[in-house]
Amino acid sequence: MRYLFDYIEHFWISLSSFPFVIQIAIFFIFFSTAATLSFMIAVFIIRRDKKRREKIVRELRPRIFSFLRNILISKEDYTDEEVYDKFEENFGKLTKKIYISLIPTLEDVVGQESGHLDSPNYYNIIRGLKIDDYLEKRLDFSNTRVRLRAFHSLSRLDLTISDSKILPHTYAKNKSLRKESRASYVGVSKNDPFKFFDLDNDLNQWDQISLLQQFILHHKDNLPNFSKWIKYSKDYNQIKFFIKLVAYFNQASSVSALTEYLDHEDHSVRREAILAMGRMRVKEIESHLIKIYNTQPLICQNAIIEAVSYINSGKAIGFLKSAYESASAHDTKRLIAEVIYxxxxxxxxYFEEIYKQEQGFNHLILEHVKNPLIPSMLRNYHKNKMKEDYTSVEDLNLKVT
Structure with a gap:
């Protein structure tokens, strides 16, 4: 050991006699070597940890899945103490190692048996196995990845926790953590779950999907009126998201607010407002959409065509003929042809009439529209609408008879 220190001291003294450029080069060589070794060690630790977690999940998951599912769907009521005792009998004491498999397995059970979440047995599983306590503690970890996983689990398991546990993360500097905690806040907060919609949140597509899931899971029967955020938000992405929510949940009370956005300065916002009116089948707005068609940019024109298809009043065939004849872009022509069909x-x-007349690429477009094997969102929409209308008529007849 003494020899090693002497060698290092001798090398350091010798290094000071080298030219400055050589000293810098040697420093960067040592620095890059140390950084590479550190990176390799970190990758090794992460891979080892991942393999260990996967092995635990793989070995325990089938047994834990059957255990949890049997209790959840059982007609017999289990207390939280009984759940805990039975779990210990089968799997031993609740340790961090057990939770590695227990949490994702419970999420799978909940996903498969979502209709039993109101069962007393579900809440007794949560309390008996201390699921909520474990996840709350995970929120206090310094590792961002661990906290993000905890938020995901709280949301998927439909658990509510104290606001004081979530709020610190909703103002985190880390953008991913801040977004995820705010999305989770919508689902797990006991007090004011929609408070962060008063702020601009820079929502991308995945953020919007996450928030929509929260509304479906936790607030489907107690939705706020989204039009107030449409009016007061300055973030265009957020405005578009709330317009989509209005259409998705068919909030008829928000139609007047949406009407103002048919003339919005931003084309993408205007497009969402037009599509929302169509999906909500606001027949009164159809004539206005047809009137403004020729003055709109292409994305808004296509949105108007789609909206006319959704509304399906039966009065717009003349407009569709004119739009088809004047369309120059192939994608627009295909869309109009499909709406006509x-x-x-x-x-x-009318489609069959132009099908006989068209030639070349235009005829190929019509062939494409007629082909039932080619996926089509509009075709699926109208098929589903026909099924809904048929079912509603059947239900009405049953009630009358």
């Missing part, structure tokens, strides 16, 4: 018997008759 799906626009009742009148539309189908």
């Amino acid at each position: 799906l626009y009742g018997k009148t539309g189908e008759a």
Whole structure:
């Protein structure tokens, strides 16, 4: 050991006699070597930890899944103490190692048996196995990845926790953590779950999907009126998201607010407002959409065509003929042709007429529209609507008889 220190001291003294450029080069060589070794060690530790977690989950998951599912769907009521005792009998004491498999397995059970979440047995599983306590403690970890996982689990398991546990993370400097905690806040907060919608949140597509899931899971029967955030938000992405929510949950009380956005300065916001009116089947707005069609940019024109298809009033076939004849872009022509094809018997008759007349690439477009094997969002929409209308008529007949 003494020899090693002497060697290092001798090397350091010798290094000071080298030219400055050589000293810098040697320093960078040592620094890059140390950084590479550190990186390799970190990768090794992460891979080892991942393999260990996967092994634990793989070995315990089938048994834990059956255990939890049997209790959840059982007609017999279990107390939280009984759940805990039975778990210990089968799997031993609740340790961090057990939780590695227990949490994701419970999420799988909940996903498969979501209809039993109101069962007393579910809440006794949560209390008996201290699931909520464990996840709350995970929120205090310094590792951002661990906290993000905890927020995901709280949301998937439909658990509510104290606001004081979530709020510190909703103002975190880390953007991913801040977004995820605010999305989770919508689902797990006991007090004011929608407070962060008063702020601009820079929502990307995945953030919007996450928030929509929160609304479906936790607030489907107690939704706020989204139009107030449409009016007061300055973030265009956030405005578009709330317009989509209005359409998705069919909030008829927000139609007047959406009407103002048909003339919005931003084309993408205007497009969402037009599509929302269509999806909500606001027939009164159809004539206005047709009137402004020729003055709109292409994305808004396509949105108007889609909206006309959704509304399906039966009065717009003349407009669709004119739009098809004047369309120059192939994608727009295909969209209009498909809307005509799906626009009742009148539309189908006109489609067959132009199908016989068109040649070349235009004829190929019509072939594409007619082909039932090619996926089509509009075709699926109209099929589902026909099924809904048929079911509602059947239900009405049953009630009358």
